[in-house]
Amino acid sequence: MGWEFFPEGLRRNLVRLQALGKPIYVTENGVATLDDDARTKHLIAHLAAVSSAIDDGADVRGYFYWSLMDNFEWAEGYCRHFGLVEVDRQTLARRPRPAAFVYRDVIATNALP
Secondary structure (H helix, E strand, O other), X not given: OOXXXXXXXXXXXXXXXXXXXXXXXXXXXXXXXXXHHHHHHHHHHHHXXXXXXXXXXXXXXXXXXXXXXXXXXXXXXXXOOOOOEEEOOOOOOEEEOHHHHHHHHHHHHOOOO
């Protein structure tokens, strides 16, 4: 969608927000792409940024990837593919993308690959 890929900006903002003294939840952080390697790299880089912010004192309580499944985007329809799970619009079959398994493993082990 032409959005900037800048995980360091996420880290900086999480550290900056710690001054508010409130818990932080990262929501809707994802990338629209059909390139599975790019999606996986995006996820790992942003999770590393969150981890670094936590190490720097940010009280991050949660991280939610956008989105679980490919979905309808108001301005783009079904042509953008954010999902960790691909949805075949003809059959409605669902197929986890490689990043889904990476995210699963990070959650299960509480560690980055």
